[in-house]
Amino acid sequence: MNTFLHISPVTASILVTLLPLFACLVQALIGKKSISGNIALVAIIASTGISLFGVFLPIWNETTTLQKWAWFTIGERTLEVGIHLNNLTVLMQLLVCIISLPVHIYSRAYMKNDEGIHRYWMYLSLFCFAMLGLTVSINLLQLYIFWELVGFASYLLIGFWFTKETAVQANKKAFLINRIGDIGFLIGIALVYAHCGTLDLSVLFNQTGTQIAIDKNATWVTFAGLAFFLGAMAKSAQFPLHVWLPDAMEGPTSVSSLIHAATMVAAGIFLLCTVFPLFNDTVLLVVSIIGTLTALSAAIFALGQYDIKKVLAFSTISQLGFMMVGVGIGAWNAAMFHLTTHAFFKCLLFLCAGAVIHEMAHLKAKAKLDIDPQDLRHLGGLRHFMPKTFTCMVVASLSLAGFPFTSGYLSKDSIVITAYEWANHLGGVYVLIPILLTIVSLLTAFYIGRLIFKTFFGDFKYRSYIDEGIVFHEAPSLMLVPMFFLAAGSLFPLFGISLTDYHSAWIMQTLDAGTHSPILAQAHLFIPILLTGGAILGWFMGWRWYVKQKYPLSENNRFVHFAYKQGYLNEFNEHIFVRGTTGLSRILYTFDRYVVDGFTKLFSWLVRQLSVVAYWFDKHIVDGIVNLLAGTMYYIGHLVRHVQNGQLQTYLGFALTIVVLGLLYLLIK
């Protein structure tokens, strides 16, 4: 076992995970006094270095290493925490580090002079800790814990500018939708625990499949698979749980680039790749269908967006859909490959967009304009002012579109071609999926071309202000260096020497999905040509429409408006789910107050009425008898009183009465 500085890979992995946590705690304690972010930066540099040399290189292509410690015992079972190092996990951990590092450096320039920057570093380190921990978790419970913590960090970062109304609505929405996924994940965990007795990944699965005997046709397996997929759907923004991601653009752009482009949203894909041996054909088909649907709908919505970050957000959703399809057709290694390349070029796209927005915001402040710095309709011709940013963004766009010589070309084609092979193998209606993916690829090229053309080409609306003397900078070097690094990573050499054969990319060589559909040679040739040709055609159209201003559709075209409104999904969710739940809660509260509590009050009213009746009974009947008795006695006394009233005639009368009574007695007797 290779060791770096005599640290075992497991220890190294723990260090990689914990260093950002320490950075977060130190930053929390120091607070406002440290705003440079050096603590976080040092931690992430160290983590990256240790991850590359201490974890990735020793483990990649070698045997799985793991270590666990007993955490707590519940009932008769003991749950553990630990580190699980195999190809998948070390790749993911390294990827997170490698993307986080440039973002940290970039943030120093982007977030400069922000009031709450000390909180920013704290939250960013917390996120890194959670994400790194997620990647190397030994069992599903530990994964779940970090999964939720990642969501929590995302909540904190989306709502970073907490006085902004839209931001705090967005982070609440993000957390709640992710919670829906968390329920799914938890149900999946519970089912696996109930049927397999363990959550330990090393015991459940190995490189090729499940170790424990699991009957894939059992109902619980389907449910568990769907439950895990629900978790991934929320975290990786699949349709219809994708609605939180466009809103999450409220956070700082550097956050969007790291979390909502490269790492957190990839966690869903990562989860599915981890529990892949559990999925049966039904679940995989569902995954494929939803992935395709996501890719298609997001690409359509991206066409109608005017906010630069929202275009990129939908682009992310669409590419995540691609990755899902990769998992669904059984080629999870292709999905992971695309995840890795996507991390580079999407992060780069966001960082470039951030540079543009940064400068536009400066312009807005200095010229006192009332514009949205992120709105495409206010941009144009910026390549003259920001040539290096322009170059990077073009490289990233080409990679996204899957143009040859880029890494994205290899990874996207791996998915599309494998999809054709899969559909061909199964026959029939399954071919719809690769066809739709092809359409999505073409749309992808178009919308990213639209973005580039509208931003960097044409005339700049506010040129006059610059001519008057307000300076429009290129991005500072602290931003450019990370961007260049990522641009280099978006080109093919990082992933494979071959320009065209994705199978020889080193990621694909090592990660083995285990399922292979028969290879279609024609597809390997035909698809890349189709996609590249289509992309070029799309760019030509985009050039005509956006640069030459020969836009064929009207201003308020219904389809464009539909896409801009994201298919009215947000309105739908608001009316059905949000208003529905709050309405239901109000109904239930009224029910609680008047019916349930009403019963209690009714009960107490009945008892009080009973007491009134009892009191009446007591006063008039029980006491009445007593009073009657007394009254009778009084009356008798009243009568007998006359015996002694001193009246002569009365005495005589009584004497007569007695005599008569005596006579009567004697007579009767």
Added chain:
Amino acid sequence: MGVLSILIFLPLVATLLILVLPLSAKATFKYIALGFTFLQFGLSLYLYGNFDASLGGIHQLEAYQYVEQLAWIRMDLGAIGKLEIDYLVGVDGISLPLIVLSTLVMLMGVGASWNTEKSPKGYFALLMVLNTAVMGIFSALDFFLFYVFYEVMLLPLYFLIGIWGGERREYAAIKFFIYTLLGSVLMLLVIVGLYFSVINPTTGAHTFNMLHMMNPANYVDGSFFAYIANYHEVFGIPARLIGFIVLFFAFAIKVPIVPLHTWLPDAHVEAPTPVSIILAGILLKIGGYGIIRVCYSIFPDIAATTNWWLALVGVVSILYGALNALAQKDLKRMIAYSSVSHMGFVLLGIASLTAEGVSGAMFQMISHGFLSAALFFLVGVLYDRVHDRYIYSFRGLASLTPKYTAYVAIAFFASLGLPGFSAFIGEAFVIIGAFNAESMATGVPRWMAIGGSLGILLSAVYLLWTLQRMFFGQVRLKGGLAWQEALTDLNTREQLILFPALALALLLGIMPSLIFGNLNASVLQLIDLINPYL
């Protein structure tokens, strides 16, 4: 005098001291209360640390620890027999964590009472009597003694709510008192029934000893609650089932379950902050404890047949409580309903009759104890400053009181079950246990577990919505500038009370073995007791 008795009666000494001291010594009452409560807390930690985790308890007296048994009432009633009531106290893995929780929450309550102006003498005296009663309930193993402590607990609460409470305090106090008393009075009938059905094996006399009631061999043949060949019925319902239902009814009011929960919003809202803390932190747990100790241990055969219904009630409580919390505009009432929802998890866990479920339920009780105490205290902080609890009166508090916001955010996230905090462990294992129930054929179907897990979504909904409505966004207060000045950030005393509770939530979330270690043997023992009847 055993350690446990000292723990129970220490607050009574405080009461006497407070009553004896003249009114001029006003300032000292709170220090006396604080001192004694602190001592109690230390003592309970000592008990916890020296607890033998391998002993189970539940129905075996030998497995209980710190046991003290004294002959209390002995009377020869001639033809009827001998009356034997013991002072029997002891703890096992179920009661000891709850005792530690109670001492901690009491400490928080005393801290929250620091600024009581009105009649501090009466207030602290009553508080200490309540303290004794609560300790006694958790330790008592003789049913008569248990009942005495149970009744003693009600009385100080009536006065504490009725005198020191809010606007509708008299209504809330009498509602709470009568509602709980209804349950406990019916419980008395069953206690007497059990008394006449059980024989103490050593002396041959009828007994109130709970542990003897848990052993089927001690029952008189043909008695009302006999285990074997019991043909007694009340209105066509078997006698043992009636006994279980009546006892369950008494404790269910305290848990509280839906639909017997309507006393809770009124009592919690009208009670002063420290009393709310104690109500939510300790008293609700007495319901859960009673179900485990009394209903399940004495009637395990009925427990095995009725757990479907109990689980259903649990799920309904979770969802109904959460939806009602969502509809609230008063912050304190929202937290009160959230307590109903979280205690629903406890009931679901207990009803699942799996080790994970019952352990999760116990953990959830403990976690909810100090978390709800922290939540009510946080509400109290706000109310102390501006005397308004209406959610829509506040907006953008994060800009005004950052430290307070941080504590509220942590408390809210801890309550909604964010991993890393204790509530997650409790809720996750309740759900896992409920799922496991179908595999282990305890009779709780999976759809109930799924319904329960919706509760974790709903609790996030109302808590995060409240966080957003009150703390984020632009500052806008109903009382304008006057309020802005009144809303100072947390002072030292308040932080001193809050920090331990939240730190404990984090600690238990990271190291649940601190609780599970002492709990496991008892939980397994309980499952073993009920398993033969499943």
Added chain:
Amino acid sequence: MITLTHFLVVSACIFCIGLYAVLAKRNTIMILVGIELMINAAILNFVAFGKYDKVNYGGQVFAIFAIVLAAAAVAVGLAIILNVYRHFNTINPQNIHELKD
């Protein structure tokens, strides 16, 4: 024919009138009158029954006795009344009630 019964009825009526006068009159002289009437009724009864004693003429003898006694009673009664009047200044027996307890 005038039978014994006729005599008895007449004497009963006179007796009742006398009784009424004794019990209900607000004048002590009238009470005396009543007493006299009662005695005279009794005398009439004696005379009526004297028919059956042809040997000793007991009825007639008793009647003369009774007339004398009645006269004596009235004399004494009047004396009492005169004394009472001197003391009480009234002859309404309802106002003379000092004998009560």
